Amino acid sequence: MSPTLAVFYLLAAITLGSAVAVVSSRNVVYAVLALLLSLVAVAGLFILLLAEFLALVQVLIYAGAIIIVLLFALMLTRVEEFARVRDNPQRPIALVVAGAVLGILIAAFLRFSPATQELKHVGVTALGSELFTRWAIPFEVASLVLLVALIGAIVIARAGGRE
């Protein structure tokens, strides 16, 4: 087993293990910390795929900003229920549906086996020039979406105006 493959299995185990902890933990704060671990492990997977800029973005935006925002959401809502969250009575159905989706996806991936190429590193420069030439208009639209969503969030969450 090559070292890369060993690192992949390690990162995959961390990602999946902490993902299972996120969806099964009774304690919400543990769930947040497990989500953080899972997101950082995904950043490691991006490095294995030689996408180092994306790994950086993953750590900055997901592990930094989004986790903090989710912690805010937790702290500002039901604090007293943190240690004992109960799940739906529909857990068995959820398990069956998730298992079925997993089976279908893996079956589809096993049938689809295209000729792959060797991994090759492309620098941030190439990514940036691609993003600002060929994908410039989608990029600007995306930043507009982000702006509108955040202004909308401020308007919705603002104090007062309670009906």
Place this chain on the structure above:
Amino acid sequence: MSLLHFQVLSAALFSVGLYGVLARRNAVLILFSIELMLNAVNVNLVAFGAFLDPGRIMGQVLAIFVIIVAAAEVGLALAIILRVYRNRGTVNVDEIDLMKW
């Protein structure tokens, strides 16, 4: 380390997130599970881009767009959850049934 490794990993991650969305009751925990699903999609996109795209960059560009949309979604969802909590005193999705027919 082949494309299939990453595909199976992202399929498993997506299914775990799907289970969380269906089984959790707390709206914030449902949000966590949605983040897991978005991450699974990102892993898949980057792996496809790295192994199949001749320019090797398309997957990363698409993953950046997914991350942008995820950030917008988290911000808006947080605002909505806070508003619902303020008005109804709960974030349990079983009790938020005003629009249920």
